[in-house]
Amino acid sequence: MKVALLVIFCFVTTPFLLGQQSTEEKRLIAQSELKLAEIVIPEVDFVDVPFGDAIAFLRDRSRALDETTDDENLKGLNFLLIPGENPEATQVLITLKLKNVPLGEALRYTTSLAKFKYKVDPHAIVIRP
Numbered sequence: 098m099k100v101a102l103l104v105i106f107c108f109v110t111t112p113f114l115l116g117q118q119s120t121e122e123k124r125l126i127a128q129s130e131l132k133l134a135e136i137v138i139p140e141v142d143f144v145d146v147p148f149g150d151a152i153a154f155l156r157d158r159s160r161a162l163d164e165t166t167d168d169e170n171l172k173g174l175n176f177l178l179i180p181g182e183n184p185e186a187t188q189v190l191i192t193l194k195l196k197n198v199p200l201g202e203a204l205r206y207t208t209s210l211a212k213f214k215y216k217v218d219p220h221a222i223v224i225r226p
Contacts (some may be wrong), residue, residue: 118219125219132174133201133217136162141195142205148211151188152178152224155212159200165169174200175221186226 118126140156143151153176160173180186189211195203208215208224215224 110118122219123209126217129174129217129219129222130201132159132165133164133204133222134171134199136200138162138198138200138203139196141198141207143191143193143207145190145192147188148207148213149178151191151207151211152176152187155200155204162200170202177218177221177223179223179225181226183226186213208219 102133117183136159142152146154156173156176162216163172166172191205191207191210193203193210195206204215204222213224213226215222217223
């Protein structure tokens with residue numbers, strides 16, 4: 098009986114322990130990636146803007162320009178900025194000028210300038226050094 102319970106426990110928990118994603122998580126990630134590609138920001142004009150403020154701008158524009166839904170609660174993307182060991186890293190100044198750029202490209206350029214990386218998770222874009 099103990100062996101059977103152990104086998105069932107391993108079968109149920111293995112996907113979680115291995116980091117495998119559920120179908121719903123995959124759907125949410127694909128939906129976020131689509132928004133990163135389809136939302137086009139008419140102009141990005143950062144001149145010595147703190148990195149944290151630049152990310153807030155991209156988050157706000159994602160909500161304002163999202164035409165994939167009429168539901169205000171589903172518009173845009175969530176951004177989670179994790180500064181790591183140095184909280185002042187979010188204050189590094191960014192200078193970037195772009196026109197008619199997909200949100201994903203604006204995010205890629207912005208994070209690259211601050212020496213951060215991003216990952217699309219099911220419920221947020223996670224940004225860290």
